Amino acid sequence: MATLAKPAFRLRSDDFFFPAMALLILAVVVYGFAQSYFLAGMVRAKLPNTLVHIHGALFVSWIFLLILQNALVALRKVRWHITVGILGVILPPLMIVAGFLTMLDSIRRVGTPIPPTILLVGDTQPLILFAVLITWGLLDRRKPASHKRLMLMSTLAIIAPAIDRWPILHHYIPATFAVFLSLPLLLLLYDAFTLKRIHRSTWVPYALMVVFSLTLIPLAQTPLAQRAVAWVLKG
Numbered sequence: 585m586a587t588l589a590k591p592a593f594r595l596r597s598d599d600f601f602f603p604a605m606a607l608l609i610l611a612v613v614v615y616g617f618a619q620s621y622f623l624a625g626m627v628r629a630k631l632p633n634t635l636v637h638i639h640g641a642l643f644v645s646w647i648f649l650l651i652l653q654n655a656l657v658a659l660r661k662v663r664w665h666i667t668v669g670i671l672g673v674i675l676p677p678l679m680i681v682a683g684f685l686t687m688l689d690s691i692r693r694v695g696t697p698i699p700p701t702i703l704l705v706g707d708t709q710p711l712i713l714f715a716v717l718i719t720w721g722l723l724d725r726r727k728p729a730s731h732k733r734l735m736l737m738s739t740l741a742i743i744a745p746a747i748d749r750w751p752i753l754h755h756y757i758p759a760t761f762a763v764f765l766s767l768p769l770l771l772l773l774y775d776a777f778t779l780k781r782i783h784r785s786t787w788v789p790y791a792l793m794v795v796f797s798l799t800l801i802p803l804a805q806t807p808l809a810q811r812a813v814a815w816v817l818k819g
Contacts, residue, residue, distance in 0.1 A: 610648075617749060639685075698748075705804045714741050
């Protein structure tokens, strides 16, 4: 009978860390958009237009999906994780399209606190990085260690707008990037502690995040960015 008994369910460090990081991302986003979106009733929030509502719904859905998927893995509900993972293929393209269209809409709107060239580059870069990391993560879906890190890092790559809206930061770009680049360090430290090395699916995305952060202002000051904004404003 002992040989037929199921092995005891044992939680691993990953079962705590990755769900906790997903919840931390939710907290970061809720704090940034609390007044304008979450506390305003979400679907009832007075946003500029329907496009912004769709954008918000898609991105919030992605974060809840990240939380759910990490919870399912921690509970060993692998089949459910695979089934729900279909949304992980459907949502990202919709998010990228909605994010790009919302960025163009924001540039055309008068009164945004962020300079239009900063908005153009600062929103386009994360969407590109998100697309790259999501694609990589889906290709590595049979490699759990890589897959879960890429899903996490892809989400961290797109939360700068939420951080920038923290009341304590007041749209101060250096502070936004300091927080933005600090959050993924938790994963680097976790890798160093548990793996005794930094996983490739952690350090490569983080290096890209650093490069994109350092090049935002220089790229926003180029004639190309200025011409792009002028073209958007004419549209």
